[in-house]
Amino acid sequence: MITESPHIPQERAEAVLDPATYSDWDGALDQFDWLRDHMPVGRMVASDDSFEPFWLVTRYEDVMRISKDNAGFLNNPRPVVFASKKMTEFSLAATGSNMLVDSLVVFDAPVHMKYRKLTQEWFMPKNLKQLEAEITALAEKTVDRLIANGPEVDFVQQVAAPYPLHVVMQILGVPEEDEERMLFLTQQMFGGQDEDLSGSGMADMTEEQIIQIVSGSVTAFETYFAQVTAEKRANPTNDVASVIANAKVDGAPLGDREMAGYYIIVATAGHDTTSASTAGAMQALAQDPEQWARVREDRSLLPGIVEEAIRWTTPVQHFMRTAAEDCEIGGVPIAKGDWLMINYVAANHDPAIFDNPRSFDAARSPNRHLAFGAGAHQCLGLHLARLEMRILFNALLDRIESLELAGEPQRAKSIFVGGLKTLPLKITAS
Ligand code: HEM
Numbered sequence: 001m002i003t004e005s006p007h008i009p010q011e012r013a014e015a016v017l018d019p020a021t022y023s024d025w026d027g028a029l030d031q032f033d034w035l036r037d038h039m040p041v042g043r044m045v046a047s048d049d050s051f052e053p054f055w056l057v058t059r060y061e062d063v064m065r066i067s068k069d070n071a072g073f074l075n076n077p078r079p080v081v082f083a084s085k086k087m088t089e090f091s092l093a094a095t096g097s098n099m100l101v102d103s104l105v106v107f108d109a110p111v112h113m114k115y116r117k118l119t120q121e122w123f124m125p126k127n128l129k130q131l132e133a134e135i136t137a138l139a140e141k142t143v144d145r146l147i148a149n150g151p152e153v154d155f156v157q158q159v160a161a162p163y164p165l166h167v168v169m170q171i172l173g174v175p176e177e178d179e180e181r182m183l184f185l186t187q188q189m190f191g192g193q194d195e196d197l198s199g200s201g202m203a204d205m206t207e208e209q210i211i212q213i214v215s216g217s218v219t220a221f222e223t224y225f226a227q228v229t230a231e232k233r234a235n236p237t238n239d240v241a242s243v244i245a246n247a248k249v250d251g252a253p254l255g256d257r258e259m260a261g262y263y264i265i266v267a268t269a270g271h272d273t274t275s276a277s278t279a280g281a282m283q284a285l286a287q288d289p290e291q292w293a294r295v296r297e298d299r300s301l302l303p304g305i306v307e308e309a310i311r312w313t314t315p316v317q318h319f320m321r322t323a324a325e326d327c328e329i330g331g332v333p334i335a336k337g338d339w340l341m342i343n344y345v346a347a348n349h350d351p352a353i354f355d356n357p358r359s360f361d362a363a364r365s366p367n368r369h370l371a372f373g374a375g376a377h378q379c380l381g382l383h384l385a386r387l388e389m390r391i392l393f394n395a396l397l398d399r400i401e402s403l404e405l406a407g408e409p410q411r412a413k414s415i416f417v418g419g420l421k422t423l424p425l426k427i428t429a430s
Helices: 010-017 019-023 027-036 059-070 085-095 111-120 125-148 153-162 161-170 178-188 207-234 240-245 256-269 271-285 289-297 299-312 380-401
Strands: 041-044 054-057 151-155 318-323 328-331 332-334 338-341 400-405 419-422 424-429
Touching: 010 027, 010 041, 010 151, 019 027, 019 151, 019 207, 019 256, 027 151, 054 059, 059 328, 059 338, 085 207, 085 328, 111 256, 125 153, 151 153, 153 161, 153 332, 153 419, 161 178, 161 256, 161 271, 161 380, 178 207, 207 256, 240 256, 271 299, 271 380, 271 400, 271 424, 289 299, 289 380, 289 400, 299 380, 380 400
Parallel strands: 054 338
Antiparallel strands: 041 054, 151 424, 318 338, 328 332, 400 424
């Protein structure tokens, strides 16, 4: 039993919380390898008191245990995504909650399940089957446009960003002409740390200014989805927006804030994440032309490629939990109320579980990665994410004979949801 708190050295602590670290993926993985080896449950303390201290958990086994123990490790009352003290205070003042949006990810039992079960059936493979034809049409249209813009293309701009957005907007009942606005709002909420993605030059802004922009985008989302709710109540269809708009909890319709939170979590969680895995899969295939040729011939290899791409990219880089009781993790005592970061990037690159974790191995088996989390909050959209990636890659494999990198791909600067922001490719259509 280690009785003294293992403090993470200041330089490493700063690196883990610096969005720029994640734009150099190997550099980020080096940091996590060191932490996993030297202090797998390490204390993060701000030298300037800018954030509440927390435990950074990097071993697969520990991240899995915390994720599955939803009574022992809560998504409340501390923020469920890393936030500075200022950000948390602002959120509390603006909304009365420590996160700007109340949604599934911030609820604990018993409330969480009441809300989750409203849409859980809708997201199951059996129900998603009815979307296959629509998603295939979207994928084919996207690939047509990619080829028309070839041979040199930015895959992120042409495919990886717009395609998952179309899918998610379709299930939320947002018409195509409003998608651009939704994309902008999503990127402001999640990509705010990267100047190219936020589209608003946030790199030079103060924390207060960034907070204002993020909260403005939350309000804009809420206003927009109030209209969607009215429409879906008047004319329900088979999309998830209709399920949310007409749902009842304890016999009453959802309040405005809960309703907006539900739309926002689906819109935001289902978009940048799938984009990042899609771009990562294409990057891995562009770096290994033989693999592209092999899977063109044998599509049974595709599910393995999709799953490995999700592990290899791990788009959701962390979530946070609050300890419900005094306990111990990996021999380190944790006090009731302590804040913990479960780091999926570190867990998914743990060599105790994944041989040669930095290599893309489409045949990896088993591949029990934690990119979708685990336990009661495990990703609600995981079947949809896999389905839309499989459909897209089938369409790409049908139409593209070969591909190669046409420049250095660039990653976003973000500590929460991360991935490629550019992927220059040269494609040869078949
Ligand atoms: C939750 C990852 C795609 C909707 C989560 C969590 C992770 C995650 C790590 C938290 C799990 C936990 O706390 O244990 C991903 C990745 C995706 C993806 C890597 C793509 C590759 C999607 C899609 C949707 C979606 C397509 C829906 C359209 C949600 C929702 C939650 C969630 C609603 C909250 C679930 C809850 O708290 O009960 N996702 N996600 N995700 N995801 Fe995803």
